[in-house]
Amino acid sequence: MLLSRRVFFAQLVASAFASPVRLSSNGVERKPLLKDFDALGAWFDGVAAINTSTAPSSKPNASIAIVGAGISGLATVLMLDSVGVHNWELVEASNRVGGRFRTKFVGGTQEYAEMGPMRLPYRVTYKSDNSTHVYTEHQLTYQLADWLNELNKNNPHWKVDFVPWIQHHPNELLARGTGRLPDGTIPTRADVDANASLASSNALISDEFDKTKAEMNGILKNEETLKSIQQDVWRAHKKAMNQNLDDYSEQAMMRNVFRASENVTDAIWTASDYDVFWDEMVHNSNLGLDGSPGSLGETEWKRVDGGFNRLSDAFLPHVKDRLTLGRKISKLESVGHEGSVKTRLSWKESNRTVGHKDYDYTVMAVPFTMTRFMDLPPFSSTLSRATSEAGLRFKSACKVAVLFKDRFWEKGKRPIFGGYSQPESSPIGALYYPVYGINETGRPGLIIHYRGGDWSDRFVPMSDEQHVEIVLDSIASLHGEGIRESYTGDYERLCWLQDEHTATSWCRPDVEQHKLYIPSYHNTEHNTIFIGEHTAPTHAWISSALHSSVRGTVQLLLELGLVDEAKEINERWMGRWIQPIE
Numbered sequence: 001m002l003l004s005r006r007v008f009f010a011q012l013v014a015s016a017f018a019s020p021v022r023l024s025s026n027g028v029e030r031k032p033l034l035k036d037f038d039a040l041g042a043w044f045d046g047v048a049a050i051n052t053s054t055a056p057s058s059k060p061n062a063s064i065a066i067v068g069a070g071i072s073g074l075a076t077v078l079m080l081d082s083v084g085v086h087n088w089e090l091v092e093a094s095n096r097v098g099g100r101f102r103t104k105f106v107g108g109t110q111e112y113a114e115m116g117p118m119r120l121p122y123r124v125t126y127k128s129d130n131s132t133h134v135y136t137e138h139q140l141t142y143q144l145a146d147w148l149n150e151l152n153k154n155n156p157h158w159k160v161d162f163v164p165w166i167q168h169h170p171n172e173l174l175a176r177g178t179g180r181l182p183d184g185t186i187p188t189r190a191d192v193d194a195n196a197s198l199a200s201s202n203a204l205i206s207d208e209f210d211k212t213k214a215e216m217n218g219i220l221k222n223e224e225t226l227k228s229i230q231q232d233v234w235r236a237h238k239k240a241m242n243q244n245l246d247d248y249s250e251q252a253m254m255r256n257v258f259r260a261s262e263n264v265t266d267a268i269w270t271a272s273d274y275d276v277f278w279d280e281m282v283h284n285s286n287l288g289l290d291g292s293p294g295s296l297g298e299t300e301w302k303r304v305d306g307g308f309n310r311l312s313d314a315f316l317p318h319v320k321d322r323l324t325l326g327r328k329i330s331k332l333e334s335v336g337h338e339g340s341v342k343t344r345l346s347w348k349e350s351n352r353t354v355g356h357k358d359y360d361y362t363v364m365a366v367p368f369t370m371t372r373f374m375d376l377p378p379f380s381s382t383l384s385r386a387t388s389e390a391g392l393r394f395k396s397a398c399k400v401a402v403l404f405k406d407r408f409w410e411k412g413k414r415p416i417f418g419g420y421s422q423p424e425s426s427p428i429g430a431l432y433y434p435v436y437g438i439n440e441t442g443r444p445g446l447i448i449h450y451r452g453g454d455w456s457d458r459f460v461p462m463s464d465e466q467h468v469e470i471v472l473d474s475i476a477s478l479h480g481e482g483i484r485e486s487y488t489g490d491y492e493r494l495c496w497l498q499d500e501h502t503a504t505s506w507c508r509p510d511v512e513q514h515k516l517y518i519p520s521y522h523n524t525e526h527n528t529i530f531i532g533e534h535t536a537p538t539h540a541w542i543s544s545a546l547h548s549s550v551r552g553t554v555q556l557l558l559e560l561g562l563v564d565e566a567k568e569i570n571e572r573w574m575g576r577w578i579q580p581i582e
Contacts, residue, residue, distance in 0.1 A: 031055075032563065034555040039519040040537075041238025044574035047554055050563055058561035064088040065345055065357075067329050068365035070099020071542055072532045074315040075144060075549035076363055078151075079573070081318065083557070083565035089359075090319055091345070093328040093370075094501045097315065103307030106403045107490030111434065111446045112307050113401030115494040117542055118432075119165040119301045121286040124230060126297035128223060135286065137233040137538065140546040140573065142302075148314040158314045165301035166418025166435045168290055173414075173421040173478045176200065186478065188414060193293055204267045212260040213268055216250070220280050221288070223296050229285040237278065237514070237537040245277040246515045253277070273453055276511060282538050303435065311542075331375040332362060334526040343527045361559065362528045363552055368392055369504040377526045386517040392534060393513070394504040397452035398459045398495040400471045404486040407445035408479060409433055420450075423474035427455050431475060444488070447475055452505060460495045467493055507534035521548075522555065529555050550574055 037046030064080070066073045069092035077090050102115035120142075121135040145160040152158040170190035177200035178187055187198045219225075229236045240246065248257070250272070254265040274280035291298030304310050331346035337358060346356040364371060368387045376387065385391045409416045418435040429451035437443050449471045451459065459467055468491050476483050496505040509517070514537065521535040531552035533544035550573040557566035 031558065031561050033524070033558050034551070035519070035523045037522075038238065039522040040241050040515065042232075042234050043522070043551070044234075044554075044570050047558075047567060047570040047574075050567060052563055054564040055561050060085055060560070060562060060565075061087045062360040062560055063358075064361050064363065064556070065343070065359040066090045066363045066365055067345070068092065068099065068370075068532070069094075069097040069319075069323065069325075070365060070532070070545065071101065071312060072545040072549045072552075073099075073363070073365035074312060074319065075546055076365060076531065076553050077319055077322070078147075078315065079549060079553040079569055080556075082572075083562070083568055085557070085560075085562070085565070088322060090323045091327050091329065092323065092325050093366075095325050097319070097323070097325075098309055098312035100496075100502060100505070101308045101312045102494065103309035104401065104492040104494075106401055106446060106492050107444075107488055109403065109444055111403060111437075111444055113399070113446050113448050113492050114303075114308060115399045115401070115492065117308050119167070119303050120162075120542065122162075122300045122302045124286075124289050124297050124299045126223065126227070128296070133227055133230045135230050137230075137543045137547070138541065140543045140550075143573070144546060145304075145311060145314075148311070152314060152317060158310075158317065160311050160314050161305040162302040163305045164435075165303040167299065167301050169416050169419035169433075171414045171416045172419045173416075173423075175424045175478060176422045176426065189292075189419075196293070203271065204264060206264070208261065209264050209267060212254055212258050212264050215258050216254065216268060219245070219253075219277060221284055221296065225281060226285040226289070226296065229282060233282075233538055240278050240281065241515050245281075246512055248277070249275050249511050250277060250280070251275070252511075276509060276514075278514060278537075279508065279539070305436075308542075329374060331356075332364070332377065332526075332528065333375070334377045334528075341527055360527065361556060363556065364528060364530045365532055365549075365552075367394065367502060367504050367507070367532055367534050369394055369502065371530075377528075379525050380520065380523070382516060383520040383523070383525060383530075386513075386520060387530075391513075392517060393508050393510050394534070395453060395506055395508040396456045396460075396495070396497045397450070397505040398456040398467075399451075399493070400449045400467055401446045401492045402449075402468060402471055402475070403488045403490040404445055404447070404483065405488055406486055407434075407443060408483060408486055409445075409447070410439055415439075421478055423477050425470070425474045425477070427451065427458065428471065428474040429455065431471075431478070447471075449474070456495060456505075457497065460497050464491070464493050506540035508539065522551070524555060524559055527559075529559075546573075 032050050037043040066077055066088055069090050073090060074097060077088050080088055100116040103112050104115055105112045120138050123132055123134045125132045148160055168189060170188060172189040173186045174189055174192055175186045178192060179198040181187055192198045251265055251269050254260040286299055289295050289297045289299045327347050329345050329347050333344045335342055335344045335358060342358045342360055343362040344356055344358045346354055349355045371387055372389055416433055417438045418433055420430040420432040422430055428449055432448040432450060434445050472487060497503055521530050529552050531548040533539050536544035536547045538544045550569060553569050554566045
């Protein structure tokens with residue numbers, strides 16, 4: 001039953017964990033497993049409370065396959081190495097590591113485009129009390145970079161440095177839905193912030209619209225809630241699940257609880273890109289805090305100096321001896337092996353014969369968009385549905401980076417340094433300017449078109465030339481036709497649906513898919529563990545992939561009976577910086 005709106009954000013009662021000693025149905029003590037703990041919340045507290053130790057009979061030399069050399073697979077193998085578990089192999093379908101990290105240098109220059117992740121939240125300052133809050137979830141990523149730098153002895157070739165990212169600049173041009181200045185020119189972000197009449201207007205103007213919008217904002221933009229997400233996303237997630245926010249779509253809430261009309265409901269919902277409350281709450285806790293007059297605060301962002309590929313490449317010295325590239329797994333099965341159960345991975349060799357190899361455990365670190373092409377064993381009903389075509393949902397995105405001979409946007413009366421502009425064209429979405437090499441004389445530069453969701457799907461059938469031309473038209477609409485003379489003809493284009501090894505950009509769960517599916521990932525079936533950003537409480541962020549790596553590593557170590565090792569990983573990655581919600 002849906003709880004009253006008055007108690008949507010009532011104080012979360014601390015979870016009580018199972019006794020450290022667990023008995024099977026016949027009264028025999030059994031080893032603790034990750035499924036014993038709170039999958040929707042602070043499972044790591046349960047792991048920390050285990051009071052048993054690694055048994056002498058445990059086998060640290062169990063053979064382990066990690067399928068997928070994206071950031072979750074890469075992090076998992078180094079976490080295993082760090083506690084003395086070395087008998088693993090990393091198997092990757094493509095010919096590179098990094099997964100959805102994709103830094104591209106364009107036209108033989110040092111100008112690079114992030115076709116995948118490009119920024120990370122670092123901390124946020126609120127207007128109400130001028131308080132600053134660190135995004136604790138994303139500390140996983142910063143901690144990983146520090147660890148890699150230490151392992152690589154700060155070798156400049158592998159060094160990962162985080163430097164500022166400019167999310168917005170006052171002179172960004174906002175053409176979509178805005179008014180025009182007295183001289184007919186497009187207003188800047190500073191113009192719109194200073195004069196509300198220039199801003200985009202709501203699709204509807206009515207008392208009912210305002211009332212319903214305010215009720216929705218009471219959930220989606222509650223400052224206390226946003227701070228709790230930044231402070232401890234895991235307990236905030238459990239709280240949202242306890243408040244039944246995974247049970248209703250935003251449309252259903254407006255219609256059935258707030259009693260809004262179909263028209264008002266549709267007007268509010270179509271102005272957003274979200275169906276599920278939790279996803280939009282997470283969005284509002286970072287991207288939604290943009291410092292504009294209507295926002296609650298402003299987020300400070302970081303990027304990797306030289307591109308995010310540097311973060312994944314920094315793993316190479318430590319994984320290359322146990323890394324197999326170009327092996328696309330086609331089948332996962334559970335097989336009997338001398339009285340025990342193993343997992344068997346199969347693939348097609350270059351001569352079209354079938355190769356296979358058996359392992360004690362498999363960690364599947366690729367998105368379900370790829371496992372759906374594999375023959376899989378009969379998992380439980382819930383896990384089978386999660387991995388199926390009708391199960392967990394994913395979203396796509398497209399980026400086009402075009403190279404110009406000079407940075408004309410950094411010149412003139414309204415120079416733009418970083419941030420992004422919005423042309424009138426809805427399909428184009430946002431045009432990002434480089435945040436490095438700013439205002440350097442004679443330097444070329446990239447403008448990057450970025451569009452997610454349904455619009456990105458519509459771009460997929462286009463040729464590169466068609467897509468690039470639409471991007472150039474939008475840039476010209478903001479900066480004048482003269483920009484075409486500066487265009488070098490060099491570009492990079494990536495629509496992630498066309499990437500054969502991912503076919504997705506990020507996970508976007510539907511109603512009840514968090515509450516139902518996430519616990520199934522914590523239960524090891526057929527000696528197989530699923531990890532990746534799609535299995536974590538948050539999605540689309542590197543920290544989600546890393547959170548799944550920690551969870552999957554702890555889960556595997558507990559399966560092996562390596563309790564001390566599991567607790568060591570748990571403490572190192574989940575216990576240092578999380579501050580529980582009071």
